[in-house]
Amino acid sequence: xxxxxxxxxxxFELIDAGKLNVADSLCKEIAAAEPGNHVAIxxxxxxxxxxxxxxxxxxxxxxxxxxxxxxxxxxxxxxALLLSAGNLTGAASRYRALAKxxxxxxxxxxxxxQLGEGLRQNGNLGxxxxxxxxxxxLQPANNLAVAGLFVCGQxxxxxxxxxxxxxxxxxxxxxLLEAGKVPVEDPxxxxxxxxxxxxxxxxxxxxxxxxxxxxxxxxxxxxxxDTPIRLGYLSSDLHEHATAYLMHRLxxxxxxxKFEVFAYSCGPNDGSPIRLRLARDCDQFRNIEGWDATRAxxxxxxxxIQILIDLKGHTRKNRLDIAARRPAPIQITYLGFPGSSGxxxxxxxxxxxxxxxxxxxRHFSEKPLLMPHCYQINSHQTVHNTISRLDAGLPASGFxxxxxxxTYKIEPVMFECWINILKATPGSVLxxxxxxxxxxxxxxxxxxxxxxxxxxxxxxxxxAQDEHLARLPLADLALDTRVYNGxxxxxxxxxxGVPVLTVRGQHFASRVSESILxxxxxxxxxxxxxxxxxAQAIEIAGDVGKIKRLKEKVAEARxxxxxxxxxxxxxxxxxxxxxxxxxxMLGLPLEALLIEDK
Numbered sequence: 001x002x003x004x005x006x007x008x009x010x011x012f013e014l015i016d017a018g019k020l021n022v023a024d025s026l027c028k029e030i031a032a033a034e035p036g037n038h039v040a041i042x043x044x045x046x047x048x049x050x051x052x053x054x055x056x057x058x059x060x061x062x063x064x065x066x067x068x069x070x071x072x073x074x075x076x077x078x079x080a081l082l083l084s085a086g087n088l089t090g091a092a093s094r095y096r097a098l099a100k101x102x103x104x105x106x107x108x109x110x111x112x113x114q115l116g117e118g119l120r121q122n123g124n125l126g127x128x129x130x131x132x133x134x135x136x137x138l139q140p141a142n143n144l145a146v147a148g149l150f151v152c153g154q155x156x157x158x159x160x161x162x163x164x165x166x167x168x169x170x171x172x173x174x175x176l177l178e179a180g181k182v183p184v185e186d187p188x189x190x191x192x193x194x195x196x197x198x199x200x201x202x203x204x205x206x207x208x209x210x211x212x213x214x215x216x217x218x219x220x221x222x223x224x225x226d227t228p229i230r231l232g233y234l235s236s237d238l239h240e241h242a243t244a245y246l247m248h249r250l251x252x253x254x255x256x257x258k259f260e261v262f263a264y265s266c267g268p269n270d271g272s273p274i275r276l277r278l279a280r281d282c283d284q285f286r287n288i289e290g291w292d293a294t295r296a297x298x299x300x301x302x303x304x305i306q307i308l309i310d311l312k313g314h315t316r317k318n319r320l321d322i323a324a325r326r327p328a329p330i331q332i333t334y335l336g337f338p339g340s341s342g343x344x345x346x347x348x349x350x351x352x353x354x355x356x357x358x359x360x361x362r363h364f365s366e367k368p369l370l371m372p373h374c375y376q377i378n379s380h381q382t383v384h385n386t387i388s389r390l391d392a393g394l395p396a397s398g399f400x401x402x403x404x405x406x407t408y409k410i411e412p413v414m415f416e417c418w419i420n421i422l423k424a425t426p427g428s429v430l431x432x433x434x435x436x437x438x439x440x441x442x443x444x445x446x447x448x449x450x451x452x453x454x455x456x457x458x459x460x461x462x463x464a465q466d467e468h469l470a471r472l473p474l475a476d477l478a479l480d481t482r483v484y485n486g487x488x489x490x491x492x493x494x495x496x497g498v499p500v501l502t503v504r505g506q507h508f509a510s511r512v513s514e515s516i517l518x519x520x521x522x523x524x525x526x527x528x529x530x531x532x533x534x535a536q537a538i539e540i541a542g543d544v545g546k547i548k549r550l551k552e553k554v555a556e557a558r559x560x561x562x563x564x565x566x567x568x569x570x571x572x573x574x575x576x577x578x579x580x581x582x583x584x585m586l587g588l589p590l591e592a593l594l595i596e597d598k
Contacts, residue, residue: 023043038065042074046077091115092127095115106138106139110144116130116145120152150185157410157442169185172185177203188315194507215326216298229578231306233264233311235336238275240274262282263285293324294325311334315337323346330348331347332346333366338509348590349367355375355514369592372594374515378491380492385470400475401478401479404489409483409486414481422456433459434459480501485512486502490513501536502526576593
């Protein structure tokens with residue numbers, strides 16, 4: 001055995017023993033003596049990675065790969081490191097080379113699923129499907145791949161085989177819950193496909209239990225002031241985002257004699273006008289993007305926040321790990337996630353009696369804080385000038401149905417209903433908004449299969465909020481989705497003067513449009529079931545007088561209804577927060593709180 005081989009073996013032993021500095025020096029000597037020794041450079045890359053120097057590790061491993069392009073182990077290590085560093089293109093390139101040489105095995109299945117998930121979150125659905133499927137081929141029991149393929153099918157409106165995938169996801173979820181484990185599908189995905197509040201709660205609870213952490217603790221209530229009560233809002237959406245547009249007036253409208261407003265932003269600073277406005281309207285705006293949970297929780301505690309309000313719940317880029325450390329005496333979940341967090345670290349959930357009727361309270365870990373009207377704040381103020389139908393890509397005449405919802409909310413049974421409405425309304429079109437080419441292609445195909453000219457589907461691009469609100473009034477009637485309603489999209493349509501037709505739901509996420517319409521005084525637009533929904537849409541489209549009266553009523557609601565009375569909403573919300581704090585100071589047990597309309 002050569003001296004370099006002996007030294008390489010010694011380097012491996014030193015790495016295993018945790019003697020990284022000595023191992024690195026030895027590998028450096030080997031590489032200096034033998035510049036072509038890729039193993040020494042490879043080991044230096046591993047050592048750099050273990051030290052936390054990802055950039056240095058990648059430099060070393062890329063050099064080792066250049067020297068030994070056929071080394072399978074090296075290529076897999078480099079691919080995994082690129083994946084962990086977020087370089088999805090680099091990782092995919094290495095895995096594709098390995099796949100071409102048939103060097104991938106069952107042990108690589110999890111990494112391929114992770115690659116698929118990264119691509120999905122970046123909007124590359126085609127790439128995501130490719131790697132999820134490859135992972136599943138290598139390991140048919142690869143849970144993450146099954147769930148990933150299902151979500152991709154939802155987003156791409158590719159319903160071929162989706163029922164079978166959903167059955168597989170459901171079976172996995174139930175088996176993992178029964179085993180006391182965390183389901184592969186996240187709580188948000190679950191409530192987009194299941195309107196069963198009890199099952200939604202089980203999934204959310206399992207995910208939240210996995211977040212249990214050491215609490216930073218607080219010193220108690222006695223040394224905290226009664227007024228002004230210090231509020232802390234926690235979110236990663238305080239930038240150009242739908243949630244920001246919904247609630248951006250909240251911070252400014254809080255009564256400063258009674259409340260101080262702190263915001264903790266976990267998301268990017270995009271420099272947008274809405275980001276600047278949100279920061280300006282707070283007493284303190286903390287940018288905690290990239291902070292670990294312990295540091296962020298300590299900051300909230302040191303700021304002596306009395307009521308922490310999380311605006312994310314189980315949605316993407318949430319920071320529930322911060323709330324799990326209990327940095328505030330009272331913690332509330334609101335707005336972002338339409339369901340229970342399932343967490344013991346939230347005391348209340350903000351809702352109303354429509355989205356959260358008393359029969360469902362038992363499926364919530366939080367006590368309900370019930371608003372007198374719709375739980376969803378709306379911050380609309382400006383009525384925008386409408387653009388022309390030509391500029392919006394619409395035909396010059398004909399009834400315009402619209403649904404500007406996210407594609408994952410569109411399901412075959414509801415699409416079938418929409419198609420039946422189009423068939424019964426000659427000359428009408430369905431105006432949709434999709435954010436991926438796959439969904440557009442698949443929806444056109446599904447329309448053709450149902451004997452509808454695909455040209456009757458008009459696809460609008462995603463545009464800035466002001467542009468969207470300027471084009472919306474061109475629609476005559478908005479058609480809602482079923483399992484997961486339009487939330488912001490429903491209130492946006494009403495503000496733009498467009499009636500919204502929905503169907504009564506069975507869980508929080510499917511009752512939001514009913515709540516919004518009720519607060520706007522438009523309960524007649526809540527159909528009891530899909531048959532009634534279809535019949536009512538056809539009736540409205542065929543009666544010029546009826547659609548005119550509906551639009552007049554919607555326009556009046558913009559001026560007079562509780563839905564768009566943002567100041568009134570904030571006063572009600574503040575009364576609830578003050579009462580929650582009063583009870584906490586007195587040591588009274590948590591209980592549901594219904595805020596009366598005063």
